[in-house]
Amino acid sequence: MDYQFLWRPVFKALPELVDAAFLTMQVSIISMIIGLSIGLLLSFGRRSKYFIPRTLSTIWVELARNTPVLFQIFFFYWGLGEFGIFLSSYVAVVTALSFNTAGYMAETFRGGFNAISNTQLQASRSLGMSFLQTQRYIIIPQVLRVVYYPMTNQFIWVILMSSLGMLAGLRELTGETQYFNSRTFRTFEFFAATAVIYYIIAKLVMIAARLLGWKIFKGGKT
Amino acid sequence: MIELKNIHKSFGDLKVLKGIDLKVKNKEVLSVIGASGSGKSTMLYCINGLEPIQGGSISVDGVVVNDKATDLNKLRQKIGMVFQQWNSFPHLTALENVALAPRVVKGLSKNEAKEIAAKQLAHVGIGDKLDVYPSALSGGQQQRLAIARALAMEPKYMLFDEATSALDPELVGEVLDTMRMLASEGMTMIVVTHEMGFARDVSDRVAFFHEGRVEEIGPAKTVLSSPKSEYLQKFLAKVH
Numbered sequence: 001m002d003y004q005f006l007w008r009p010v011f012k013a014l015p016e017l018v019d020a021a022f023l024t025m026q027v028s029i030i031s032m033i034i035g036l037s038i039g040l041l042l043s044f045g046r047r048s049k050y051f052i053p054r055t056l057s058t059i060w061v062e063l064a065r066n067t068p069v070l071f072q073i074f075f076f077y078w079g080l081g082e083f084g085i086f087l088s089s090y091v092a093v094v095t096a097l098s099f100n101t102a103g104y105m106a107e108t109f110r111g112g113f114n115a116i117s118n119t120q121l122q123a124s125r126s127l128g129m130s131f132l133q134t135q136r137y138i139i140i141p142q143v144l145r146v147v148y149y150p151m152t153n154q155f156i157w158v159i160l161m162s163s164l165g166m167l168a169g170l171r172e173l174t175g176e177t178q179y180f181n182s183r184t185f186r187t188f189e190f191f192a193a194t195a196v197i198y199y200i201i202a203k204l205v206m207i208a209a210r211l212l213g214w215k216i217f218k219g220g221k222t
Numbered sequence: 223m224i225e226l227k228n229i230h231k232s233f234g235d236l237k238v239l240k241g242i243d244l245k246v247k248n249k250e251v252l253s254v255i256g257a258s259g260s261g262k263s264t265m266l267y268c269i270n271g272l273e274p275i276q277g278g279s280i281s282v283d284g285v286v287v288n289d290k291a292t293d294l295n296k297l298r299q300k301i302g303m304v305f306q307q308w309n310s311f312p313h314l315t316a317l318e319n320v321a322l323a324p325r326v327v328k329g330l331s332k333n334e335a336k337e338i339a340a341k342q343l344a345h346v347g348i349g350d351k352l353d354v355y356p357s358a359l360s361g362g363q364q365q366r367l368a369i370a371r372a373l374a375m376e377p378k379y380m381l382f383d384e385a386t387s388a389l390d391p392e393l394v395g396e397v398l399d400t401m402r403m404l405a406s407e408g409m410t411m412i413v414v415t416h417e418m419g420f421a422r423d424v425s426d427r428v429a430f431f432h433e434g435r436v437e438e439i440g441p442a443k444t445v446l447s448s449p450k451s452e453y454l455q456k457f458l459a460k461v462h
Contacts, residue, residue, distance in 0.1 A: 120311065122272055122305070123310075123311070124311075125272060125295075126270055127298065127299075127322075127323035127371065127372070128296065128298040128299040128327045128375060129326060129327055130295050133327070137326060141313050142311075
């Protein structure tokens with residue numbers, strides 16, 4: 001063992017790393033919001049009685065869940081270039097992570113919808129509420145309760161997946177770490193520090209989600 | 223007036239209703255009895271359009287339920303329904319359960335809706351449970367909550383689908399009492415039930431369903447004490 005730990009470069013780079021961590025969070029939050037919204041639509045699509053939305057949704061979910069995330073990022077970053085569509089690293093990574101999240105959340109939502117009895121729909125419709133009002137006030141609030149914790153896990157998973165953005169040239173937390181690594185060659189120190197930052201982010205998100213869940217879901221049980 | 227003319231209803235190949243004719247006048251209480259699978263619950267679901275029919279015609283105050291042009295959401299506002307499994311909304315408090323539809327369907331303000339809800343909950347005897355979630359209520363209280371929820375829309379008609387069948391025996395009484403109160407207030411009701419006492423004492427007429435048809439119908443006391451149909455005699459012998 002003749003490796004000498006040298007942490008000073010890491011401390012010097014800390015402001016940049018923290019900035020990059022904010023970029024990581026930004027990418028993750030945007031991807032999560034888009035992915036959730038599309039995932040909800042896909043879960044409706046998969047249960048549609050019409051062929052086209054059903055098939056398109058199924059293809060999306062199958063591709064998103066059964067191919068590597070890295071391939072999905074590469075597809076949106078390099079692959080689309082072959083068709084003359086050039087996305088920036090940022091847009092490509094957000095698109096890929098949204099694509100992936102939508103696929104996973106569609107299945108989670110499907111499970112959530114299945115968990116809500118059809119009689120809730122009947123009770124709501126019998127009061128004169130429209131289909132959309134029923135979804136908005138009765139079904140989706142209950143589905144959100146069922147999918148809340150799987151959704152939290154997915155969000156943490158998106159934060160960790162976003163590290164692959166480095167390979168599409170995005171200077172998010174991992175990209176920034178790699179940048180400093182190549183300039184200072186303090187490989188272990190930088191990646192260890194970044195691992196700690198990821199860990200802290202994931203833990204904070206988990207704790208915040210617990211507290212929030214506790215606050216919004218007090219009282220009624222499904 | 224609710225009028226059913228020659229209703230036919232199938233689930234796939236299974237014919238559930240095979241030509242039902244029925245008229246329910248305003249302020250009348252009609253009890254519907256019969257074995258499980260005789261189609262009595264299905265008929266209720268057809269009346270407010272929750273289940274489509276394949277033949278015949280249903281009209282409520284002259285509005286044809288099975289007409290595609292009919293605004294069912296509007297029609298359902300005057301037809302309250304109470305279900306066997308009460309179906310309270312678990313994520314809302316008792317007050318919110320009742321106030322929701324008046325607010326989003328009728329467009330009342332939050333305060334107006336809450337006022338109506340509190341009034342209806344008091345009316346069914348659970349006025350002290352406003353901020354309680356359904357999971358903390360007994361089955362009987364949840365069923366009364368469901369009745370209050372339907373009443374908050376100020377319906378002209380009430381449909382009861384075996385409202386007491388899923389309740390523990392000691393809780394049946396409180397729900398039947400609430401239904402009796404409604405009947406005495408002049409509510410028009412169609413009550414699918416296995417409670418023969420309620421059918422005899424509260425309803426004006428009783429209809430006996432057998433295999434998707436109205437086998438016998440008439441004044442409650444006559445039908446229940448001197449049944450003509452052989453099937454009804456057998457049915458009554460079993461339930462008594």
